[in-house]
Amino acid sequence: MSCMQCQTLPIISPSNGELIISCSVSELAHKFSLYLRGENLPFTLEDPQTLWVRVDNFALFLERLCASNLFFPLEREGISLLLLENGEKLTPSKLRSMRTLQSYNDLRGAMELSALIQKGALTTHFQPIVDVISKTVYGYESLARGVSDSGELIYPDTLFRWGREGDMLFYLDRACRETSLKTAAVKNISTKVFINFIPTAIYDPQHCLQSTVKWAKQLDFDPKNIIFEVIESDHVADLDHLKTILDYYQSQGFMVALDDVGSGYSSLNMIAKLLPDIVKIDRDIIDRIDENPVKQSIFRAIVQIAHENSIVVLAEGIEREEELLFCTANGAQLAQGYYFGKPSAEPIRKIDHLIN
Secondary structure (H helix, E strand, O other): OOOHHHHOOOOOOOOOEEEEEEEOOHHHHHHHHHHHHHOOOOEEEEEOOEEEEEEOOHHHHHHHHHHOOOOOHHHHHOEEEEEEEOOOOOOHHHHOOOEEHHHHHHHHHHHHHHHHHHOOOEEEEEEEEEEOOOOEEEEEEEEEEEEOOOOOEEOHHHHHHHHHHOOOHHHHHHHHHHHHHHHHHHOOOOOEEEEEEOHHHOOOHHHHOHHHHHHHHHOOOOHHHEEEEEOOHHHOOOHHHHHHHHHHHHHOOOEEEEEEEOOOOOHHHHHHHHOOOEEEEOHHHHOOHHHOHHHHHHHHHHHHHHHHOOOEEEEEOOOOHHHHHHHHHOOOOEEEOOOOOOOEOOOOOOOOOOOO
16 A cells, blocks of 8 residues: 555646746846846746747755745745746646745755655664663664765754655655664664654554554564664654554654653643653753752753652753762653763764763
8 A cells, every 4th residue: 555645746747838927026027037147047037027939957056945945934925936848838727826935946946855855865863771770781773874876974954854744754864764674783782772753643553553563573573672662752743643653663663762751831731641652751851950950850850740650750861970970860761962972973882981
């Protein structure tokens, strides 16, 4: 079974032809005409708000235009484009296929993302998660990276911005989950692997997650060593849908974690409703917690609720020894942060500076 969301890939045609540029106000048309003159592209001003220009490669034209950063996002929303390829006639039905410059700008990012995924240019870095009781590496959070043609890393903020703008979050989220599993297998990680997922990118768990479950089984992972971690949980409006996703993962033998707990007013309610295996206390709570009584109260409240429901507590964003000392003394069983190590392509196998 497949769906259009799984199969549709974005594309901008490199075709040539006559490009119609329709602007919401004449000032935008004037600004566009200055750009065309600067690019030495002859054009015709049909009326104060409409320009015609001949383009030899529509995709390249858009790339240069968007890279110029000449127009602000609101201005890009007020500019619509329509390419009439050689021999095409302008008809009312054809006019309905006009798209704004902003939508084309978004589509360019989605195409970059699509190319990365198709070329297998996604990779995973691993950040250690420490068991503060046994003082060993409990596991790793897997974090997605793209690799450009020049070998430079493309970080998650850019990848997921492209995914949102191009309506490709499902496609990206699935690729990241599968890449995490494959890379963890290549790196011979036998401890826990935390794999992020965006719940709003999943509409039917059994269908949307089947390839992730398939890869986990095919690579011989012990299900209890894979922890699916909800990110952007504060943006989830439908908790019943999220619970359905978590229940599906747990029914397959996997563990689930809730990220950024303590960052929003609904966090305690989410813990009670979702009952994850692990809660990760938000780094904003952990930051200098040893000096802040209010943060300490929030931390202790989350720990109490978690422990009463057999949920493991992970303190995220540890950067100082004092933060680690407080969290360990007040109920955190796991810890993560730059204090132990930054995300890296090669997993850190041993932590040398744990507190005795």
